[in-house]
Amino acid sequence: MLAGSPSDAPPTTLVLTLPDGSTREVPFGTLPREVVATIGARLLQASIAVAVDGEVQDLMTPLRKSGAFVVLTDKDPRALAVMRHSAAHILATAVRRLRPDAHIGFGPAIEDGFYYDFEVAHPFTPDDLDAFEAEMRKVIAEKYPFVREEVSLSEARKRFVDDPLKLERLDDFEGSDEVISTYTDGPFIDLCRGPHVQDSSYLKHFKLLSAAGAYWRGDEKRQMLQRIYATAYFKKEDLDARLLQLEEAKKRDHRVLGKQLDLFQLFPVSPGGVFWTPKGTIVYNTLEAFVRERQQEMFREIKTPLLYTKKLWEQSGHWGKYRENMFLVLDNETGEHDMSLKPMNCPSHHLYYASQRHSYRELPIRYVTFDVLHRNELSGALSGLTRVRQFAQDDCHVYLREDQIADEVQLLMNFILSYYDTFGLTARLKFATRPAERIGSDELWDRAEAALRAALESTGRPYELKEGDGAFYGPKIDFDVTDSIGRAWQLGTIQLDYNAPERFDLQYTGEDNAAHRPVVIHRAVSGSFERFIAILIEHFAGAFPVWLSPEQVRVLPIAPDYNEHAEAFVRRLKAAGIRAHLDARNETLNYRVREGEMQKVPYMCVIGRREAEENTVALRVRGTGKKQEILSADAFFDRVVNEVRTRALTPMADASSDVSEVTA
């Protein structure tokens, strides 16, 4: 251990180990730039930052510890964040030049780019963004070096006397021995830890994307700043690829495809409510039937009321924390709004469980419910199908003994992951612990977190820890799936709950003939059907696998002479439960094929003279163009029936199929 040794006096000499195994001894406080310069001038030019003992720092920050010394060029993924952070400063430099009154907030690099927050009297317009972008190019051309200075708190306060947001940030340093540093590029100075690129010319390929409000320090009670989102890459191809990706993502946006494929509608008179069209309803019902089928053996489905008095919500704990999110309903007799549409199924299940006596032999008991739920989300939070006010979950509550937790978590996890697998979706696991606002004693939380974590770890699957992200009644495992635009959506969840059993006085009779408390596990697989369908639409770009497609087969007779033959084939498919339709309209074959493709019908069977005589079909598979195959009607029939039965992922959703051709 060379660095961070507990001795008070810093080492006077540092030992750097280069990737080739050689070592350099340099005085404490040497600048990395000096070390890199001794390795090579071209390397110095190409270097974005360095990593010392795995920690990224820039070339202007004095070396304070020994260890492995790696120069990061633009080939290292860690360099990208450094460059983007510098890009944020360059953005601020440009904004300050054009809007000297702008106060600066924070400007970090984020996953796909960077942003910077400004406090301004007049919010930015799209024209402003263009102007800022042009100004940034000037700043880049100036080739301003990023100059790092380490200053005292009082000196820092002097430098940012005109920036109230920075002064507030500086208050955090009071009494701390953290190094305070500033970075200056040309006319712009910022309070910043770094690291940064050497000078502003290292930013080359960037694009300002949008401006939107954002609360100072993420606190809705504080003032709203103007945030500019942008992205930057080392290579032009990467930037172009990213911009193209954003364009493509727009085309497979479930709101766009939902309209083109006529799956659902939203009406202004029901904000956050979804109208499922006939086609969308088929998708919805097919999914629900799928979950039902899977849950047939070990689960018991029940239906429960949607409306309850506040007594239930007081008992469950929702009335206190969650009331503003519930739709309250007027009780005519009391004149009070003391009833509510249920925002979740848990209390209904607990109520039912508690209504009967249960033996330890019965456990685990699993109740599932697909009832409609209402949550009064903020109007600004609503979005397509992914954020609605009325939805349904494939909701399950398991009542079990504490010693059954590990097995049950394993079972539920396998259930959820294999469900996603049916759609070709992969999930990332998150383990979320107690939030700040919660019910139940710390002791209960200790037990719940320990039990769930042990169960999770026994599965051997990798997971990410999210401190403080648990439900207000218990820790949880979340299953996140990433959509085509790169947004991660939480779908499934497994939540361990020691609180509800207390609040609802849930019991079972043990082997010892005494009353015991069961544990409750909350489980959802799809999250909500609404959101899940949104993700499926984007995941498949609207080209659902056969079993999920609203229309599975479209039969196209070439001319009226073959209508009868085609119709008989449609009848045969329908009798087998296949969603088949005849398109014998008075239009050219080209026209009808085009429409079938745009509607993303998986299979189109063309029937003309040859096919009618030989009892075959000329099969056109969605997205494969003219590569038609001729096969016997029987063979096609068997193929489709089989694919539906096995829920095969065929015909493969072709992500490259040209969705841009789709017009209404």
Next chain:
RNA sequence: GCUGACGUAGCUCAGCUGGCAGAGCAGCUGAUUUGUAAUCAGCAGGUCGUGGGUUCGAAUCCCACCGUCAGCUCCA
């Protein structure tokens, strides 16, 4: 809820600084009888989100409200 942008025919969108509301597709009618992504012609279709205001005159300018979108906050 907050900040900003947007709201014109079923859909996608034109409509510059105020001066008679447009196109393509879809729809309807007719012709055409079709071999793998748009056959041709004609017709019909709008309280320009809603309500106020300014003006001789408002889709266009102003105000309020509703909705949608990008974010923030929150979240399944």
